[in-house]
Structures are given as structure tokens and as C-alpha cells.
Amino acid sequence: MNHRIGVLGAGVMGAAIATLAIGHGVPVVLVDVDEDTLAKARKEVRQQLKLARLMGKLPRTGEAELVTTTDYADLADVTSVIEAVTEKPELKAKVLAEVSGVVRPGTVIVSNTSAIPVDEMADSVARPEDLCAIHFMNPPYLIRAVEVIRGPRTGDETMSRVTDLLAALDRDGVVVGDGPGFVINRILQRSINEAARIVEEGRATPEAVDAAFEGCLGHRTGPLATADLIGLDNVVDSLRVLHDRTGDRGYEPCDLLVAKVAAGDFGRKTGRGFYEHGGAL
Ligand SMILES: NC(=O)c1ccc[n+]([C@@H]2O[C@H](COP(=O)([O-])OP(=O)(O)OC[C@H]3O[C@@H](n4cnc5c(N)ncnc54)[C@H](O)[C@@H]3O)[C@@H](O)[C@H]2O)c1
Structure with a gap:
């Protein structure tokens, strides 16, 4: 499958997830609320790519395109979305509802939440079967293992697409059950x-x-x-x-x-x- 991912939130984790993806040849649409944050994130992604390549943690050449935007409508044709906005439950609920109204049915929606149960967030999206969580470690382009959280309403097709996405990003998923903080946090x-x-x-x-x-x-x-x-x-x-x-x-x-x-x-x-x-x- 040809992946093209949307990343919501261009802070510490969103920018670093974008680095991981484009460094593996997966194009990214990175969304945040203002241009200043996006400009800072673009700079960070360049520095992180350089560092990860120097350390031999990302392929040395062949990066994919990074598009930055403040418009959720630019996520219409992505194959999956990784949500990495601030860890405020009300904000995540709003953002997840908005994004699930923009993407096509069957587009995997992944939250990078630290602690909010997947099943709680599932109430905010149009299709709960499309939602799961991947808890990327910081920094995600250096640490290969991630926690993958399957909620009670997450579909088999979503889990299979997540496996495919993690393979494209060269990450190793450890699947755990749902609940506050999952295992690590x-x-x-x-x-x-x-x-x-x-x-x-x-x-x-x-x-x-x-x-x-x-x-x-x-x-x-x-x-x-x-x-x-x-x-x-x-x-x-x-x-x-x-x-x-x-x-x-x-x-x-x-x-x-x-x-x-x-x-x-x-x-x-x-x-x-x-x-x-x-x-x-
Ligand atoms: N920092 C870590 O080590 C770490 C590790 C794993 C998971 N996480 C989780 O990742 C998520 C992001 O954490 P972070 O440390 O990157 O936070 P951060 O504060 O660095 O970045 C959050 C970003 O979200 C943006 N944002 C806020 N509202 C938005 C909206 N409506 N649309 C788009 N963007 C919006 C903010 O402008 C900010 O740039 C949180 O859920 C956090 O718990 C963090």
C-alpha cells in the first residue's frame, strides 16, 4: 500500500513523527493551528532528519514530501491520520471529531495519546472501528518500539492497516489492551x-x-x-x-x-x- 499520512499537531511529537515518516519515504501532511508553529516544525524536521541520518537511524537518502497546513481539508486524501495534539481530552475529542468528518471511511485514525483510553476517544469519531492508538516513544525516529493500543471497538481491518503502516515506518509494535496510561504511562x-x-x-x-x-x-x-x-x-x-x-x-x-x-x-x-x-x- 502507498501510504500518505496526516499528522495533527506539530509540537514535540508531531514534528518528530513527521521526520520518521518522510525519512522512510512516506509523504506527510502536517497540521497545526498557526504558521509560526509550522515554520518552527519544518526547521526541526530538517535538523532531526540530519541527526537521525548521522546516527544511522534513517535511510540516508530518498525522503518524501512534507506539506504543512492549518487547513484540515488538506487531509481529505490521506491513507491514515496520526493525532498528536496537546494531551487535553476535550481538545482531542474536538480534533478527532473534525478529522473523522474530513477523511474517507476506512482511513485509519491513530491517536498518539499518552494516557486517554481509546474507547473514550472512540465516542468522538464517526466510525469507532477506524480508531486505535499508537504510543510512539520520544524521539520516534530513534526508538523503534511503540505501544499499539486496540480499543474494544477497534476493527480487525484497522489493526491490519496499522501493522502495514508500522512496517512502512520500520517500527516494532507491542500490542496492549486499553485503559488509562496503557502500560508505559x-x-x-x-x-x-x-x-x-x-x-x-x-x-x-x-x-x-x-x-x-x-x-x-x-x-x-x-x-x-x-x-x-x-x-x-x-x-x-x-x-x-x-x-x-x-x-x-x-x-x-x-x-x-x-x-x-x-x-x-x-x-x-x-x-x-x-x-x-x-x-x-
Ligand atoms: N512529549 C512526549 O514525550 C510524548 C511522548 C508520547 C506521546 N505524547 C503525546 O503526544 C501528544 C502531543 O504531545 P507533544 O509533547 O508533542 O505536545 P506539544 O505541546 O509539544 O505539541 C502539541 C501541538 O498540538 C497543537 N495543537 C493544539 N490544538 C490543535 C488543533 N486544534 N489542531 C492542530 N494542532 C493543534 C499545538 O499547537 C502544539 O503544536 C500528546 O497527546 C502527548 O501526550 C507525548
Whole structure:
């Protein structure tokens, strides 16, 4: 099948998913709300392509076309859509309803949500059988494995098309069941929250928390450096999704995370989070 994908949201993940796709020769229509964000994303995609190629993580030549737009109507003839807008359930519901009204029936609609159950989002689309979630890792052009979430209403044909799409993107899918945070974020977001709480209590510095996870447990990156990479704004949004849907206080974002987001210290993307990153991206 000749894929042509629409990517909704040109932030951290949308831009990087676009890099992964065009780097594998799959054309992309990238949508966001304004031209400034799209211009920044085009620049990031160029830099990411260069980096991934230097690292041998993407084919060296033969990239596909990247079209950027603010008009959802430009998604009319894509073969699948990957939604990567901000982790706000009401926003995702609105965006998914809009996109499902534009694409042809049978077009796979994939959400890259961190934590919202597929079956909840399925209420917003015209054809719930066309919807599933792929939780790409950050950055998706460097990490091959992805979580694939099949909701109770996801169709067999959608799962088969997703397998085909992941093959075109050279990613390895791990299929898991539906529910808040799926597998990875049910565990990871709670760990990040607890790590931040330890710093808040003055029991350890961010450096010490991460050194313990990296040195003692062999994790490649500790929870707070991971949180800075994800974006602390996204961490707080994901924790709220998990807390609202489980009632589990372990997911209630701690004061330190909330304060950092209120101060605009989102991590790598703004230049400061738990660590200093030498300027915004
Ligand atoms: N950051 C990560 O490490 C990571 C990893 C896996 C999954 N995710 C998930 O991916 C999604 C995107 O996260 P992100 O970190 O890229 O967020 P981000 O804040 O960097 O980007 C979100 C983008 O969505 C755009 N947007 C908002 N409303 C829109 C609309 N109506 N139409 C089109 N675009 C719109 C925003 O302008 C912004 O550019 C979230 O669901 C998040 O939970 C994030």
C-alpha cells in the first residue's frame, strides 16, 4: 500500500513523527493551528532528519514530501491520520471529531495519546472501528518500539492497516489492551511524579534521583531527565488524565511539577525544567 499520512499537531511529537515518516519515504501532511508553529516544525524536521541520518537511524537518502497546513481539508486524501495534539481530552475529542468528518471511511485514525483510553476517544469519531492508538516513544525516529493500543471497538481491518503502516515506518509494535496510561504511562508517569515529590521533599536532588536509576537500576535515562525530555507540561496533563480516570492519588501532580509548569519551565523545549538545557528548542 502507498501510504500518505496526516499528522495533527506539530509540537514535540508531531514534528518528530513527521521526520520518521518522510525519512522512510512516506509523504506527510502536517497540521497545526498557526504558521509560526509550522515554520518552527519544518526547521526541526530538517535538523532531526540530519541527526537521525548521522546516527544511522534513517535511510540516508530518498525522503518524501512534507506539506504543512492549518487547513484540515488538506487531509481529505490521506491513507491514515496520526493525532498528536496537546494531551487535553476535550481538545482531542474536538480534533478527532473534525478529522473523522474530513477523511474517507476506512482511513485509519491513530491517536498518539499518552494516557486517554481509546474507547473514550472512540465516542468522538464517526466510525469507532477506524480508531486505535499508537504510543510512539520520544524521539520516534530513534526508538523503534511503540505501544499499539486496540480499543474494544477497534476493527480487525484497522489493526491490519496499522501493522502495514508500522512496517512502512520500520517500527516494532507491542500490542496492549486499553485503559488509562496503557502500560508505559501507567507506570512511567507515576514514577516521574514520585521522583519529583522526592525532590520537593528535599530528600534528593534531581541529579541524585537520576543517578540512582541510571547507576543502580541500569536505566538509560533517569525519571527526571526523561520528564524534561517529554515536557513537564505534558507530564502534568498526562498525570491529570490518569488521576481523573483512576481516582488514584499517586497520579495527582505534585506541587513541584505544577509550580514548574506555572513558571513556564517545561524542560528541554523551553530550556529549563529539572535541568538547564542551554536555551529553548
Ligand atoms: N512529549 C512526549 O514525550 C510524548 C511522548 C508520547 C506521546 N505524547 C503525546 O503526544 C501528544 C502531543 O504531545 P507533544 O509533547 O508533542 O505536545 P506539544 O505541546 O509539544 O505539541 C502539541 C501541538 O498540538 C497543537 N495543537 C493544539 N490544538 C490543535 C488543533 N486544534 N489542531 C492542530 N494542532 C493543534 C499545538 O499547537 C502544539 O503544536 C500528546 O497527546 C502527548 O501526550 C507525548
